[in-house]
Amino acid sequence: MSDQNAVIVENVSKKFRIYHERNQSIKQMVLRRSRGVYEEFWALKDVSLTIPVASSYGLIGENGSGKSTLLKCMAKILVPDEGSVVVNGSISALLELGAGFHPELSGRENVFLNGAILGISSKELNRKFDEIVAFSGIERFIDTPVKNYSSGMYVRLGFSIAINVSPDVLLVDEVLAVGDAEFQMRCADKFTELKGSGCTIVVVSHSMEMVQSLCDSAAWLEHGSLKMSGPADQVIRGYLDHVAHNREATAPAPAAPDPVAPIVPDTAVPAP
Amino acid sequence: MNKVASNTRAKDFAAARSLLINLTLRENRSKYKRSTLGWAWSMVNPLATMLIFTFVFLYVFGVDPPLGSPSGLKNFGFFLISGLLPWNFLSAGLTAATGSVVANAGLIKKVYFTRAVLPAASVLSWNTNLLIELGVLSVALIFVGQFVFVYLPAALVVIVLQMFFVLGIGLCLGALNVYFRDIEHFLQILLLLWFYATPIIYPTSLVFSNPRITGPLKTVYLLNPMVHFSEAYRDIFYNLRSPSPSTFFYMAVSALISMTFGLWVFRKLEAKFAEEL
Missing domain, CATH: 1.10.8 (Helicase, Ruva Protein; domain 3)
Known part of the structure; x- marks a missing residue:
């Protein structure tokens, strides 16, 4: 590839509809004049990142942070509502x-x-x-x-x-949690081998251990926004600190949240 | 907008072709798996239908079988099956294509590939059945002294045109079915109506000799593309003559309109398949 970057994600936003009542038949649609009652939910909001060729990249974050949605946008399974995803080369997705x-x-x-x-x-x-x-x-x-x-x-x-x-780009979503220990080790070896041969690997994982050992860089997503990206160990540290911090903040029954001066400005309470 | 690097376009196309072949093989291989008769079912179904209809029309209603010209055939069974086989292809092909996208929800949500290959594989798979059945019919015609093989190139053109006609509708219905599951059920009613609006159990001449069917109704009748497809198959496999140029023209136009519209609808809807399923 003449291009330096294997994956370029530019200002990607993706919204989903959360249906409270869904009309999947024509009768219901005609009667209610809509396809259902829903609210919009931004699974990804203005995410930009670039992944260099032959590197390995980890996507981390809590459940529902948009990691898998981003991976699916890279895999062309989902089409972003805003922004663009460019992947140079062939893709294989292990979803x-x-x-x-x-x-x-x-x-x-x-x-x-x-x-x-x-x-x-x-x-x-x-x-x-x-x-x-x-x-x-x-x-x-x-x-x-x-x-x-x-x-x-x-x-x-x-x-x-x-x-x-x-593939030129391999997208992996938590699939390594299956199989016995011996097979998992073989998979890890195979990833190293692929990386050596110039393959770019993007991994979504909750296992910090795995991201640490496999990935050069990482991105931390929270509620659909990019919180931090950079060298894997730094991002992982940032994420783990944040999780620990959060537990401290919530564990000893916190005082009524002060709307004027939030205690922790960064730790965004989930937007409704 | 999502930009797609142009160099992946050509690769996508080659991959889609190979996938189409493989999916068609999958449908063909699994269609009669675990049934004792296997592919013989492809013949048993139309034969059974033929026997039932022949009994009803010949013995119960006392219908006089139409005379094939210039073949000189006067056999209700051959008359019926020459219209029934292409109809069965349309009916089974459309039903399979309509359900194909929803049936492969797991695949759509997990892997990227050209989505249009799903309905296409369903249609191609039933097209395989049609080819086999027409092959057997051709051999049966030889046994009664009708050398149908002269017209097989013409038959091939008709089959390809009908395939595109069915595929166009299949793409449209398959995509719509993701959003409204009623389509599958609605299709069955449409097929019932369509069956009687197509000359399968009766000859076209019956419609035109009927005094109650007048000008505008005749025009509406002739707007049904399947009238022309059925006529073409009957010309080849019952009358043993080449279909008229105007019939070919109607079939080509129907196939073109159907494919253009079907692809347009499918393209519009496919981007959201993974979310809607």
Whole structure:
């Protein structure tokens, strides 16, 4: 890539509708003259960040902070309402392993199907087939319908396919929490290997340990806004300090919040 | 607006083609899985329908089967099946395409790919059935001395045009079904009405010789694209003649309008699929 950056996120905002009452039939829509009662909720608000080529980047933050939404915008699954996301090169997203497996088809047939879904040509798949199966470690069961697989086997096969796409940008969302310890270690090795070969990795994780060991830089999101970005250890420290601080602030039953001078200006109370 | 780097466009297209082939294979492979008869079901269904209709119309109503010209065929079974097979393709293809986006919700929410391949794979999969069934019909026609193979190139054109016609509607309905699940149920009523508005169990001449069906009603009748598709299939597989140029013209225009409109609707709606599902 001639470009220095693998991912450029510019002023991205994404809103969702939270339906209180949803009209999913034409009758209801005509009667009520609307598609339902909803309020708008900004899952991402004016987020900008750049991720350099061949680096690894962690997205951290509490539940509902917009990490996964941002990752899905990068993966082109969601289209931002404002701003732009530019990804240079091919993308592979590990949001759910084995998404699109057909239970009645054999592992072999599903490798080709899932590979096609992830955008690998059949020629490339033919070449990599043995490698994929070897990495998953389920050679013996490759001609068995996947409905008979254990959940571990299912995930391992899904992971092997996704990892062998050889993408320019790999997006990972908390999928490493599955599989046994041995498989997790193999995954970590594979990530290091991919990084070495120039692949850019973006990881969403709650495991600070993993972000610390895997990522060069990180971004901390809170309530849809970018709170901090920079070298991974600094961002993680900032985030952990904030969490600790928050617990201190809330634990000893705080006095009635003072509207004039908030005690902690930074720790934003969730906007309704 | 979301900018897409232009170099990924070409790659996207190649990936979509390979995915379309694979998804069609998935549907084909899984369609009759775990049924003892397997792909024979593709033949059993139309044959059973043919037997039932033949019994009802020939023996109960005493209908005289129309004479195929120039083939000289006078057989209600052949007459019926030449209209029924393309109808079954439309009916099954549309039903599958309409449900295809919702049925693959898990995939849409987790992986990026060209969404239009989902309805396309459903339609192509049922198109495979049509090809097999027409192949068997052609062989059966040989056995009664009708050398239909001369017209197979013309048949291929008709099949491709009908495929695009069905795909256009399928794209539109598949996308709308994400927002209003009524579409699936509404479709079944539409198909029932459409079945009788199409010359399948009766010849077109019956409509035109009916004194109660006058000028404007005839025009409305002829606006149904399936009238022309059915006529074309019947010309090839019952009358054994090439469909008229005007029939080809109608079919091509229907296919073009359907695809243009279907793609337009699908493009408009696909960006929000992942949120709506």
